[in-house]
Amino acid sequence: MLHLQIIIVVLSHTFLKQTVTGIEHGSKVPDGVMQYMVSVQNNKGHVCGGFLVSDDFVLTAAHCDQRLTKVILGNHNLDVGNTTKIKKQIKHESFKEWMSGNDLMLLELEKKAENIRKATLPTVNMKVKAHDLCQVAGWGRTSEHSGPVVNLMAANVSIIDITNCKKNCSILPDNVTCAKGCTNIKFYQDDFGGPLVCNNTTVGLLSFNKFEQQIFPNVGSIKVAEFFILMLAVKMQGQQMITMFLLLSCLQQTVTGSIIVNGNRVPDGEMQYMASLQDISGHHVCGGFLVSDNFVLTAAHCFDRNLPVRVVLGDHNLKESNNNGQTIEIDKKFKHPSYKNVGFGDDLMLLKLKKRAVLGNGVEVIQLPTVNMKVKADDLCQVAGWGATHTGGRTVDGLMVVKVPIINITTCTEKWGMLPHNVICAGGYTTNRGFCQGDSGGPLVCKNTAVGVVSFNRRFNCNYKDEVPNVFVDISKYVVWILETMSN
Incomplete structure (x- = not known):
């Protein structure tokens, strides 16, 4: 037989x-x-x-x-x-x-x-x-x-x-x-x-x-x-590969920066943990957030094509510096050891600063989740950044924030077709609010806790009607790595 x-x-x-x-x-x-x-x-x-x-x-x-x-x-x-x-x-x-x-x-x-x-x-x-x-x-x-x-x-x-x-x-x-x-x-x-x-x-x-x-x-x-991993790797290695295998649903993504769509200006005195990652010319590259006085958490893919050399803290307006602003050079970067490209997941990076930030007067750290913390579908959270406010737009000077609902992971996976492990979905999809190119690495904040890191959307499309959900890295799954990296 x-x-x-x-x-x-x-x-x-x-x-x-x-x-x-x-x-x-x-x-x-x-x-x-x-x-x-x-x-x-x-x-x-x-x-x-x-x-x-x-x-x-x-x-x-x-x-x-x-x-x-x-x-x-x-x-x-x-x-x-x-x-x-x-x-x-x-x-x-x-x-x-x-x-x-x-x-x-x-x-x-x-x-x-x-x-x-x-x-x-x-x-x-x-x-x-x-x-x-x-x-x-x-x-x-x-x-x-x-x-x-x-x-x-x-x-x-x-x-x-x-x-x-x-x-x-x-x-x-x-x-x-x-x-x-x-x-x-x-x-x-x-x-x-x-x-x-x-x-x-x-x-x-x-x-x-x-x-x-x-x-x-x-x-x-x-x-x-x-083979699927190879496809992802190929697509995520360069914009010219966007038509390659990574066009497979979740493979059709890569957002370098969270363009805040349909958001509002962040008032002074709020979200004082926000950080602007900037290149040698002082141009905003990605978002991030202060998790201790000398560490900023961001997305690993922010260093795939650009090279941030410093962070700006305490200034919500990047063109009109106030007395609270602090510009600190990056000393070392620590990508998550399993990170390969944004489509594979593990899209996290810690930046050690050359000197400690002075806390208070416009600069504060944000609370990280516990290992067991979970967000629920329909929870209303916030995402912020200096990214563009529409598809193809430029980054903005003033920090923007928008409220986004958490989306059930089963529904999100079904809409994408496939997702990396350890992610949270929020915004986009049935709403007209979310992020886009310009501020990846910024936080998803629920109840004053940073639960996610902006990772990707699909095809750089920020017109969110009938689009797939935005995808964030689930920080709770990496708390042990974050704490060990900072302590070592």
Whole structure:
């Protein structure tokens, strides 16, 4: 009996998706289940499977590039599904051929998909275990000599240990996950690109199979986790990469500074912990806030492209200095050790000042949360900064603040498609208030406590009607690191 071994493309840590493409001995998928499934097509019809990861992006296998023109989504029956043209194909930059790995490709759609549930992507730390029961799905043929089917089919598969997988197949690329069918299950070329789904999370992507006189198991999906991380890294390494894989929902972000949209001027005497991070020319680069008399907390990505050399404290108006203003040079910077780029999370940095700030007279520290502190959905908090007040605008001289509601993390993740770990969502989305480019690193303040650090929004868009929520780093998850770093 042939076993199906699926090598799963690891999108951001082993994403096991529940999608079965080209499934022999599978079952018809009921309406309302696996709504993210997509048929990737050319002018001749179905070519590969895929799955919706944001309103306007589909993830599939890079080797499915066969003059693709459109996708069909929104219905498991291809005769009645919605047809959307493909605007752009973005292959993983390291892809060469299917056996070399990195078999991933994003398809940007000409128009956004409406009212269609997107696939849930795994967290960076998610792992699948041997014997976990997962699913694959697709419209591929159900026998070797038939053509693609009209109705979506799915089948159960179980994860197998990678060591055992390599014993049966010596040609595995790096970063793969293997699974085997519970019965005599096969999948075919027209199923590639579909997801491997575990616990309602897409953890892998069907890449290839191998038959050798029924001796070796079918090999079929490539691990998705590490590859997703690579995609994020590529996009976050430069603005020119904004069209690369990081365009994947959460990958479509990067905010350097919190443009306060629809906010108000901060009165003197309030928010006296606010800090302006400035470059050698005295230009505002990012926000931050004083957490002790000689440490400022900010976002790690504030140093990705710019180089702040000093902080300004006690001045809400950066052009009209008052007697309370203090300008202090930065002595050392301490990025969180796990930080790679904004899309990976851990977007925190401590700045040690060359001399201690003089507290009082317009300069104060802000309270940090306890390790166990949690914010609740709909809590009303504040975010402040000197960033622009509209998309494409310039930074402002006067400190601005706006009230934003906390957004449920499940809702936020669903809207983004995927998020880094340890984040809080607030503002944007259904409100017209939030941040944007100009002041990343500023605080999210709830009940006079700094609970978050401004990290990113999507595509530098600050017109928040029908946009995804703003994303902040959850400080409570890093309190131990902050205190240890400052004490050492």
